[in-house]
Amino acid sequence: MLQSLEIELTKTKKQQPPAEQLGFGNYYTDHMFIMNYEDGKGWNTPRIVPYQPIVLDPAAKVFHYGQTIFEGLKAYKTDDGRVLLFRPHKNIQRMNRSNERLSVPELIIDDAIEALKQLLAVDQNWIPTAPGTSLYIRPFIIATQPQLGVAPSTHYQFIIIMSPVGAYYTEGVNPVKIFVESEYVRSVKGGVGEAKTAGNYAAGLKAQEIAKEKGYSQVLWLDGVHRKYIEEVGSMNVFFKINGIVHTPALNGSILDGVTRNSIIQLLNHWNITVEERPITIEELYEANRKGELEEAFGTGTAAVISPIGELNWQGEVLVINEGRTGELSKKLYDTLTGIQMGKIADPFGWMVEATGIRV
Amino acid sequence: MLQSLEIELTKTKKQQPPAEQLGFGNYYTDHMFIMNYEDGKGWNTPRIVPYQPIVLDPAAKVFHYGQTIFEGLKAYKTDDGRVLLFRPHKNIQRMNRSNERLSVPELIIDDAIEALKQLLAVDQNWIPTAPGTSLYIRPFIIATQPQLGVAPSTHYQFIIIMSPVGAYYTEGVNPVKIFVESEYVRSVKGGVGEAKTAGNYAAGLKAQEIAKEKGYSQVLWLDGVHRKYIEEVGSMNVFFKINGIVHTPALNGSILDGVTRNSIIQLLNHWNITVEERPITIEELYEANRKGELEEAFGTGTAAVISPIGELNWQGEVLVINEGRTGELSKKLYDTLTGIQMGKIADPFGWMVEATGIRV
Known part of the structure; x- marks a missing residue:
């Protein structure tokens, strides 16, 4: 046609x-x-x-x-x-x-x-x-x-x-501070969270505004049913490196099936780094951090590609990741993915x- | 200005x-x-x-x-x-x-x-x-x-x-058949269900289309967390007359605070008919029906004013209300409210x- x-x-x-x-x-x-x-x-x-x-x-x-x-x-x-x-x-x-x-x-x-x-x-x-x-x-x-x-x-x-x-963030690829949202919900299973439709973005603005006023760049969304499982960060998918293994929330019907998310998983597999797609609770992140096992965190999306996360605030409890610096893996993923995208690195x-x- | x-x-x-x-x-x-x-x-x-x-x-x-x-x-x-x-x-x-x-x-x-x-x-x-x-x-x-x-x-x-x-419905004020939705969710507490914003309506179209194919006019939405509490019917609030008392879901943050809903409650109070605003489960409707106590059901909204419900279908179990006919109270509410609106009845x-x- x-x-x-x-x-x-x-x-x-x-x-x-x-x-x-x-x-x-x-x-x-x-x-x-x-x-x-x-x-x-x-x-x-x-x-x-x-x-x-x-x-x-x-x-x-x-x-x-x-x-x-x-x-x-x-x-x-x-x-x-x-x-x-x-x-x-x-x-x-x-x-x-x-x-x-x-x-x-x-x-x-x-x-x-x-x-x-x-x-x-x-x-x-x-x-x-x-x-x-x-x-x-x-x-x-x-x-x-x-x-x-x-x-x-x-x-x-x-x-x-x-x-x-x-660059999407004026901060560049520097780590952002993220507010873990406990009041507002982005989406729920059975809703339209998996679809890239306008209403999902309108629904997230209020929480984002409140987080901004508190000095945070974005919010980390928790699930709408139990209010404990991690969903997305702002309008990006999210990854955590815990004790050498990379974890990301499984596609559950309420989060976006990100193209960058999918590419990061493929890249990590290619490098023989284990990726677990599964439900992740906010408690276990804090627990991993207490044990010294939370090594890196980053958001992924088309606009920002990789956005390192330097700090979380969940109900007033602040968690600093990798001393607030961009992690080694986050940097390598950013460099490799943007390198492939710009045709500077071979695209296997x-x-x-x-x-x-x-x-x- | x-x-x-x-x-x-x-x-x-x-x-x-x-x-x-x-x-x-x-x-x-x-x-x-x-x-x-x-x-x-x-x-x-x-x-x-x-x-x-x-x-x-x-x-x-x-x-x-x-x-x-x-x-x-x-x-x-x-x-x-x-x-x-x-x-x-x-x-x-x-x-x-x-x-x-x-x-x-x-x-x-x-x-x-x-x-x-x-x-x-x-x-x-x-x-x-x-x-x-x-x-x-x-x-x-x-x-x-x-x-x-x-x-x-x-x-x-x-x-x-x-x-x-x-008239909004081509059926007029005749009772409509409603499909109780178990897969899709309209909204959840913390979301935007209480707001009259476009995304809520886009989110509901799919379920409505599926219900239409099955011969139902609208869907009855259940809550997104427990999947058992009644929220709204299509884009209307919903009321049930059980054993002489009128029940309607309480405003819980995920349903619309309807102007017609509010007016119906005032009218019923004015008539000394008890109205209970509370969480209502779909099971208890079926239970009330088994006991012969579910007398009437109707949706309320600006477009249709009062829309009697003649039949529910919840996971294949069909519940016929008032033999599928418009109930006496539904009719009286419709006549009174539209009478006031058209200036034919005194507006107390x-x-x-x-x-x-x-x-x-």
Whole structure:
């Protein structure tokens, strides 16, 4: 279906910001991809157009009932000028799982990948190359039917926008302080925590604001049923190195199946470091720390890649990890993963997909 | 601040649909209200404009992180031509509680009420008067800042649209069949279930679709922790008459504090019928039914007002209530509440607010 892709190039190219000014999600490239969906007709009218506002009826369901799904992935330009995408199929496959949970129509995976590649081809001069920078890609779907009954929409738009980004945290890869959340809950089994949908993020803002006021960067979410099992940190998956073994919460239906999480597990297996995916209680972290066995902790996600955790605060009890410094394994994982992503280190896993064969 | 309200009237009035064609949320009046918010500046630029599309940057936070709040209330036109709003302060107060939970700036309540009245004045000829019809009013707030960091937006829009509506259920006030949901969860304590925000509704669609396929109109939600306490039915609060006493789930942090729920409790108290707000298990409903004590069940909400429940299905066990007929009390509550709302029955509670003093 992407054969019918129409491309309308901008007549007024934007000025690109300097690398040190990028931040995260502040600037957008010259073009965007759009495709419509209509019940009975399916996905149709794929097009690349100049970056422009979305025009929706005020009754469009996305504003009222939150039927919206998104993804986040990154593209890199290598020193020899190749454009690389990091595991794009994982993102589009997850998007379809999210779609299924939110009663949003599924995408044809190959079409969505092709759309990513075509848009990248048009705006590849926007991929920044300074250390720590990349082109963040945000595919998303919104329900557009102007109808206020609580029911799945009959119409949708699939849109891809792209943003040249620097580091997600202004702290860089330095360890962050994390507040363990005891009052608010991100999600619960049977809910939508496994889906990458807007409501999960809105639900987490309040706790994050309170943590910020207390001097913490993010919150560590506990499960909503027992309030003791570790789920995620902010909008990242989380890992703990305890006595030489790496532990991460098992996928339980309420946490996100992170692409970076999955890649870190593969990397650790590749290095013959044992990874245990299992339910982890907050008590046992504190217990491991008392025994001197809690060696490192870090969050993983597309935006920050690896975010070392230097301190936890659970109900006033402060736990300092690795003297608040970035751990050796965290550093090695960050360097290796970003090295593979930027095409500087060999990719034994076949993760990187070159955006070639473009028609523009 | 509403003193600076600007009104731009439409030059092309729409044709109004006949009453029997209305349905729910399909048609919108000629005008809408909009007001902007900006950090440091507060709510500003209130205006009534012709009903028109919303134009947003594709990176606007509402599309990605779901910071959006809504309300629903109704206006009626009496036989002598007065325009009545049902308990509008309750809705705007709840909107502010939802705002607080989702890190959205609060509204000035009097300004929001004034906005409702002014918009109603402009479009009062849109209020349908046929039996069972009303003008449904949808105030909502969306986060508009074009920025992809996960943090509260710096910019918002508060919008009011209005839709002439008929009955919410095509079945009318006849009893509906309800599927008791055992797999999916709507919300959990610590989450956002108490807030009227888009994500709660998106989260419920999947279960509703599955129930529909099985021949049920809605689902009855159980709590996410124990999976046994009754929470809500679809997007309504729920009541059970057992052995002469009316029971409804207590406000527990995960269910909506419904305006209709609150009004029903007041009405029942006024009639000297005992109402117990408490945790109710699904088992005890079935037990009460076995003893012949479960007399009536009904959902309450702005859209449907009272929706009698004729049948429950919990893990394959079917429970028929009042032989599948509308109960006497359900009928009396419906007739009384809609009678007060339409100005046909005296309003001993001071619920109805007349939209007078308008400047247009």
